[in-house]
Amino acid sequence: MQDQYDVIVVGAGPAGASAAIYTSRADLDTLLLDKGDNLLNKVDLLENYYGFPQGISGKELLKKGKQQAKKFGTEIINEQALSIEIEGQEYKVETAQEEYLAQGILLATGVQQKKPSVGGIEELEGKGVSYCVVCDAPLYRDQKTAVLGSKDYAAKEALKLNDFSGNVRVYTNGKEPRMRDSLKKELEKQDIEIETEEIKEVVGEEELKAIDFGDRKVELDGLFVAIGTSGTLDFARTLGLEINDGYIEVDEENYTGMPRIYAAGDCVGGERQVAIAVGEGAEAATNLIEDIKGQKYSDWSSI
Numbered sequence: 001m002q003d004q005y006d007v008i009v010v011g012a013g014p015a016g017a018s019a020a021i022y023t024s025r026a027d028l029d030t031l032l033l034d035k036g037d038n039l040l041n042k043v044d045l046l047e048n049y050y051g052f053p054q055g056i057s058g059k060e061l062l063k064k065g066k067q068q069a070k071k072f073g074t075e076i077i078n079e080q081a082l083s084i085e086i087e088g089q090e091y092k093v094e095t096a097q098e099e100y101l102a103q104g105i106l107l108a109t110g111v112q113q114k115k116p117s118v119g120g121i122e123e124l125e126g127k128g129v130s131y132c133v134v135c136d137a138p139l140y141r142d143q144k145t146a147v148l149g150s151k152d153y154a155a156k157e158a159l160k161l162n163d164f165s166g167n168v169r170v171y172t173n174g175k176e177p178r179m180r181d182s183l184k185k186e187l188e189k190q191d192i193e194i195e196t197e198e199i200k201e202v203v204g205e206e207e208l209k210a211i212d213f214g215d216r217k218v219e220l221d222g223l224f225v226a227i228g229t230s231g232t233l234d235f236a237r238t239l240g241l242e243i244n245d246g247y248i249e250v251d252e253e254n255y256t257g258m259p260r261i262y263a264a265g266d267c268v269g270g271e272r273q274v275a276i277a278v279g280e281g282a283e284a285a286t287n288l289i290e291d292i293k294g295q296k297y298s299d300w301s302s303i
């Protein structure tokens, strides 16, 4: 194992693997670090990713992405990046086991959903409890749904969900709603009520049945958790990267503003979709390749 690379990609989800395919195909020594708890592993069927008419499981898609990166020479190591620091002209990435150096860094750490401390939620994930309106709302067409959250993000998810369900409530679980006035007005306009009562538990066995408030139960087909994200921004902070609303700030080239540091996928915000993460990984990688090689990236267009 070497500890000196051209590029270190942090995170082997769709954005990171896509980026590593590009950098290693461009003959840059690439290390792909992953701590290995990708939520996509739990998704049985993705139906909206290009090229898989029968759909594909999240696990299989992640495996294929890593296989493809490996084929072009990417080294994949299952370690968690704990810190990234400037070391002379390079960057040093530290894990619990090793230190690695690279000229360029590509952050593709995704987001970690905060889990609410409400009984029954975890057991019913994928059985009526979802963390992604864009992904799962079409499954709840004309059904009874709710969003769990109290901030702008929850309001936005509720409005998107309402296009499909037409029957949405927002439950804040004891928190005061802290949403922009314009979003509150839009919720009102669409008859989406906000209820602040504390939730005792969510109920169901094979699938979600209801929310139990202690003194009453409300039947429900789908509950969408929208309480924001946590986790993977610590090294962005120590590097002094701009963070906006919990996401790494990048420009249209996925550049963070720090020399040869790019970021892509869910960690930069926007729609959380595999196709978008893959595209951003490619965008970030091609720009990083140009920075490192000092020449325009070319692949098919030079043929």
Ligand SMILES: Cc1cc2nc3c(=O)[nH]c(=O)nc-3n(C[C@H](O)[C@H](O)[C@H](O)COP(=O)(O)OP(=O)(O)OC[C@H]3O[C@@H](n4cnc5c(N)ncnc54)[C@H](O)[C@@H]3O)c2cc1C
Binding pocket: 010, 011, 012, 013, 014, 015, 016, 033, 034, 035, 036, 037, 038, 039, 040, 043, 045, 046, 047, 048, 049, 079, 080, 081, 082, 108, 109, 110, 111, 131, 132, 135, 232, 264, 265, 266, 267, 271, 272, 273, 274, 275, 277
């Ligand atoms: C339940 C669910 C269902 C979904 N369904 C769909 C769907 O049907 N269609 C669709 O297009 N999208 C879907 N999505 C969204 C999709 O999974 C994401 O948009 C996509 O995975 C984002 O890719 P990413 O590479 O940015 O991040 P991720 O896939 O989250 O990958 C980030 C990786 O970085 C690793 N990592 C984080 N921090 C570190 C660190 N410090 N060191 C090393 N490794 C680190 C993590 O372990 C993870 O493997 C779904 C998401 C969820 C949660």
